[in-house]
Amino acid sequence: MSAASELLATLTDRVAEGEWSAPGRVNLIGEHTDYNEGFVLPFAIAERTAAAVALRDDDVLRISSSFSEGAVEVPLAALDDAISAGGLDWAAYPLGVAWALRRAAPDAAPRGLDVAITSNVPVGAGLSSSAAIEGAVASALNDVWGAGLDRVALARVGRIAENEAVGAPTGIMDQMASMLGRADAATFLDCRTLQTQEVDLGFAREGLEILVIDTLVSHAHSTGGYAERRAACEAGARAMGVLALRDLAESDLPRARELLDDVTYRRVRHIVTENQRVLDTVATLRDAGPRAIGELLVASHASMRDDFEISVPELDLAVDTALANGAIGARMTGGGFGGAAIALVQGDRLEAVASAVGEAFAAGRYRAPRTFPVLPSVGARRDA
Known part of the structure; x- marks a missing residue:
């Protein structure tokens, strides 16, 4: 029995309707470009979240997880009010998905459920x-409630949950990567059109791996720094007379320097050059292979720094140490202000490389990092 099914058994003696899972993701390149309607190149990883689901006789959604004590219960009829009131902590993610999915699929047939995550x-x-x-719960509810949404629509549901129920102003990259992943491939995503292409990474063929270096420095997207960066991007786009920074090219940067204050200009310059780096990475992977990226x-990390x-x-120490010890490339990944770096x-x-990074952190009197390899893997799926 899986861990999710075991947890579900502590909630109910009913037979599970099924179990669904979705992966985390690593963003190979393209940071903060997603909410600027630009380009990103993430891949799903083998590490996953599972959701086991059983029907109830009432209209209550009861959510339990292995990372929080107790269960959270909300009647379906009170879901809108619960989301509006906030204060749901971790349960805002699964309950936000239920709330967003009902809006996206008005013909679905919601029922009370026990959900173990x-x-x-x-x-x-x-x-x-x-x-x-979000991906695991959305996949489960889509099937059990008969919503009939495709993977892209479920990614949108996850983004709405994160933006409006949780209050984190993220783009759609994470949800798309989690829904659409494939082994040894990345998802090249146009965040404006939501068109995607699979891009073979060739890591397995070349004997390469991605090492994640988790600094254990905590970050939270719904707090100030992330929102400030997004606001600066929106201000830069308005000043440049474009819908989003996606509409600017590197040739527009001299005009941006004249129009914008220094901080806003540098925020804009990162997005514009990062979009180009994503396009260049896709082309390089296809033409020359992963050793050429x-x-x-490295340029992506310097721009974010x-x-x-x-x-x-x-x-910065993780990236510099990895490169000094033979990594082909390295950069921070994710929203920033902590979190992880990746090294090819x-x-x-x-x-x-992992040992050298650990020694460098010890010498710098930093908390010992957590390092582990990740493999490009498959996206959301029904497991049982």
């Missing part, structure tokens, strides 16, 4: 544990 996606490491919760990863100012000393490493160098 377990996860091995690291929290706070920039691997989108939140999108994994290292400089693009200097222009977007979302790195922290621990992330030859498989037989993983241990050496």
Whole structure:
């Protein structure tokens, strides 16, 4: 019996309707470009969140998880009020999904459910544990309630839950990566049109792996820094007379420098150059393979450190140490202000790079990081 099914058995003696899961994700490149309607290149990872579901005789949604004591109960009839009132803590993610899915699929047939959620996606490491919760629960409710939504629509449901129920002003990249992942491939996503292309990574063929270096520095997207960056991007777009920063090219940057204050200009410059780096990475992967993308990863980190100012000393140390010890490329990943860096490493160098990073953190008197490899993996699915 799976961990989610075991947890469900503590809630009810009813037979489960099924179990669904969705993965976390690593963003190979394209940071903060998603809410600017730009380009991103994430991939799903093997670490997953599972949701086991059983029907109830009433209209109550009862949510329990392995990472919080007790269960949260909300009648379906009171769901709108519960979301509006807030204060749901972690339960805002699954309950927000239920709330958003009902809006997206008015012909669905919602029923009371017991939902048990377990996860091995690291929290706070920039691997989108939140999108994994959203993807697993959305997939489950879509089937059990007969909503009939496709994967892109379910990704939208997850984003609405995170934006409006949780209050985190994120884009749709995380949810799309979690829903659409494929083994040894990344999802090239146009965040304006939501068109996607699978891009073969070739890591397995080349004997390469992605090492995640979790600094254990906590971050929260719904707090100030992330929202401030988004506001600066929106202000820059307005000043430049475009709908979103996606509409600017590098050739527009001289005009932006004249029109914008220094901070807003540097925020805009990061987005514009990062969009181009995503396009260049896709082309390089297709034309030259994964060993040729290292400089693009390094340039992405420098831009986030200097222009977007979302790195922290621990992330910079992780990137610099990985590169000094043979990584092909490295960069911070995720929303910033903590979380994780990633390094593209030859498989037989993983241990050496991880050890060197640990030693560097000890020398810097930082908390010991958590390091582990991740493999590009499959997206949301029904497991049982």
